[in-house]
Amino acid sequence: MRxxxxxxxxxxxxxxxxxxxxxxxxLGDPTRLSVLSRLSAGEAQSITTITxxxxxxxxxxxxxxxVLEGVGVVRSLKVGRENLYRLHPEALEPARRYIDSxxxxxxxxxERLKALVEK
Numbered sequence: 001m002r003x004x005x006x007x008x009x010x011x012x013x014x015x016x017x018x019x020x021x022x023x024x025x026x027l028g029d030p031t032r033l034s035v036l037s038r039l040s041a042g043e044a045q046s047i048t049t050i051t052x053x054x055x056x057x058x059x060x061x062x063x064x065x066x067v068l069e070g071v072g073v074v075r076s077l078k079v080g081r082e083n084l085y086r087l088h089p090e091a092l093e094p095a096r097r098y099i100d101s102x103x104x105x106x107x108x109x110x111e112r113l114k115a116l117v118e119k
Contacts, residue, residue: 016101019094026071032064036087044077044084
């Protein structure tokens with residue numbers, strides 16, 4: 001894995017990056033974030049419900065839901081003739097852990113800089 005000059009990554013860090021990258025890629029689209037926000041209420045929703053009050057077409061939402069489902073962030077359930085979609089927040093856990101790790105690294109770096117400046 002390529003890294004920026006001066007940045008070392010451990011095997012564990014590289015594994016965390018690999019686990020998180022698909023989720024970050026899927027969440028990198030504003031429409032998918034909007035769909036995810038609608039699903040965050042907790043209840044399973046149909047495409048009709050998800051698109052209600054938006055300018056999004058059913059086809060566009062379906063495309064975005066498939067991307068989110070592909071990384072495990074959303075799960076679908078067939079009920080009659082309709083698919084219902086539900087947020088699967090556990091799939092966001094690797095990305096959250098990676099963000100927490102980076103945050104801790106920055107906090108530690110800031111503390112080291114502060115200690116150096118105060119000397």
